[in-house]
Amino acid sequence: MSFPDITPELSARMPDLRGRLLANQSLAELTWFRIGGPAQVLFSPADEADLAYFLAHLPADVPVTVIGLGSNLIVRDGGVPGVVIRLGRGFNEIAVEEGHRLRAGTAVPDVRLAKAAADAGIDGLAFFRGIPGGLGGALRMNAGAHGGETRDVLVEARGVDRAGNLRTFANADFGFSYRHSGAPADVIFTSALFQGRPGEPAAILAEMERITQAREASQPIREKTGGSTFKNPPGHKAWQLIDAAGCRGLASGPAQVSTMHCNFLINTGGATAADIEGLGEEVRRRVKEHSGVTLEWEIKRIGVPG
Structure with a gap:
């Protein structure tokens, strides 16, 4: 099926938009199941400012759905009405900060965060090696594996709400529980700060290899x-x-x-x-x-x- 094309109307409302709008874009290839219908509009923002601009000018009656790497997702066959937002290159940076911390964009795959932490000698984040998907999804569902959970290492996260406002949430604001976050549903997280501890890169990489082998043997x-x-x-x-x-x-x-x-x-x-x-x-x-x-x-x- 296909939806009415609303991209010309959106483009007219947002002359300074830098991201890409695609009408009736198939989502099947963006999911690990390789199934599902199209997005009425698929939007890939250029960066956080572009995302905020888009949301601030998007009509309030247009539904917004956010997807990540598609590892934990079923897109139903009739597709997704409204706008589907998928963060890309503008949300894919990782920076090492003082105090054994890492700041990363929410489009970063979990496994890449684990590897960056290991390379920097930051222990405590190796469990992300066992989680398929990206950091945005990890924040939303308190993803965990092999004895660790997102809530154990998150300091804070930054995002944009439905009105286009930038907001920052401390760990305590999430109301984390098992595979659940109580953060406002309308916030699209754009980056997060994680706390680790001193470690030896070789030992951390060995732990990641153990996790990899355990996954391959059992999943x-x-x-x-x-x-x-x-x-x-x-x-x-x-x-x-x-x-x-x-x-x-x-x-x-x-x-x-x-x-x-x-x-x-x-x-x-x-x-x-x-x-x-x-x-x-x-x-x-x-x-x-x-x-x-x-x-x-x-x-x-x-x-x-x-």
Whole structure:
């Protein structure tokens, strides 16, 4: 399907815009699942000032959705109405600061932050090696792996709200909990400051290699997948509940529960977003029936059905 093209109207309202506006742009290739419909408008701002200018001049009735590297995302087949914002090169810098700190743009992949920290002899951020995606998503969902979480190392983050105002949030302002941030939903984070501790680069790189090997041995990282599908319920591990409910390898057409790690869904080739999401809902139903536990989606789902 396609949406009405509103890019001429937006361009007319924003003569000084430097970023790129694309109408009815496919989002499938921007997600790890390789599925989903188009964005009515895909906007890639040039930098933070350009993003603020865009949001300040965007009509209030136009919906805004933000995506990152697409690792933890299902775009539904009908696409996403309004504007989808994806941060790019203007948000991809990393700077080492005094006191074993790193300041990074939110388009930086988590793994790149971990490597930059190791190179600078900054320990405490190696766990980011085990998280697929970018820093913007890590802030939004308090991403974590291998014993570390974003909230453990975040000092502050900077962003732009829906009205185009620049805002700064301290760690305490986020209201972090397991795979959750309570920061205002309308804020698009643009950069963040992380606190580490002194470390030896060789030892940190060795820890990152251990994390890499553990991921490759236990997760289907070379498949078209979206990472962990469901949050771990209190007192349980999602994969164990899914396995106990007999869902390992369960398939719905080309959508399948991974046989390697059954909290991962896989597009084996030609799956639609409806196939993937429908399989996830079937897994939730079977787990609820078997154990009485309700699984909550960890993967973000956006857009309208096809």
